[in-house]
Amino acid sequence: MHFQENTFKASYVMDKSAIIQMLSEYDKTMIQKYQNIIKNETLIIKNDPQLQDLDFINILKVQVIELYSCINTIPKLESKNIKQLKIQDCDIYRLNELQLENLEFLEMYNYNRQYSKTLTQEIAKFLRLRxxxxxxxxxxxxPISQKSNNLTKLFLRSCEIRTTTALRPLVNLEELCLDTNDGVDITSLQYLTTLKKLYLKQCGLINLDALRPLNMLEELNIQENKIVYIQPLLELTQLSKLDARYNNISDSKIIEQHSNFKKSNFILSRISQPTKTELQVANILKSINSPINSLKYLSKQAQNSIYIQIAFKKIITENQQKQNDNHSQFIARVMALIYQVNKSEADQ
Incomplete structure (x- = not known):
């Protein structure tokens, strides 16, 4: 026997113990199991093969639920108490049975990819989602952008996003993460003028012109892209934190010296510059005369210090593990790795 929240409201004359006696044996077991681990109205369930449904949660009156690797489907659940729901590695494929009218926070990891294309249609019904x-x-x-005007924070990491056109209606969005969506077109971000924090790590970006109108932007992460010029950021007078490591940036001094940023105490966070060690490696590489490894055969991008840096750190790590390379072998391995980078670029 399963009870919805309104059933318990109608039974207010009964105390909690009496209501529990009316529940199924499964619900009694789950309540007994979890009622003592609730902290700050938060219930965390991990790796529980016994978990079949969540109706018992209405008795516990939690506001935050976190599910980890413990359930394959969520049956019907109605609750006005639940405000936050986090689901990770649960292979859940439908959310349409959740009636959580006050849900404000939803986080999902590794959703069943077979059904994830319909996921946002089911999420769109959570009208209070922030x-x-x-x-x-x-x-x-x-589906979400058409109904979720209350959204202020949106994270879509590794979601195979190719365009940002659907985000245009989210006029109240203050924080957006599109990390590791390689090849995403960010043109439509120019319309999200309320953005204060923006994360675009590993998106394959070359051009930042779409960010010019984002006058309220305070924090920007553009790590590990293909950006050469960051001059478009000169117009972002509120920008106080920028992480542009692992790019091919050539005009960093322009932005460091700009008067707008001096007045705003602008901090340019660790734009990648070659270290002394990296320069030493680069000089050694240039001295290698082997035709196949000569830098003249490498693209300008592969000659950039960032590829030397990546190769160097990778080989150093492997060297520490093996501890069997002499100096010549070490340099040869670095060179071979950079050559592979160049070849893969040429193949593309």
């Missing part, structure tokens, strides 16, 4: 975090899902944002 924070949405999706990791490793294939999503179509159109």
């Amino acid at each position: 924070v949405l975090r999706l990791y490793g899902c294939i999503v179509d944002m159109s």
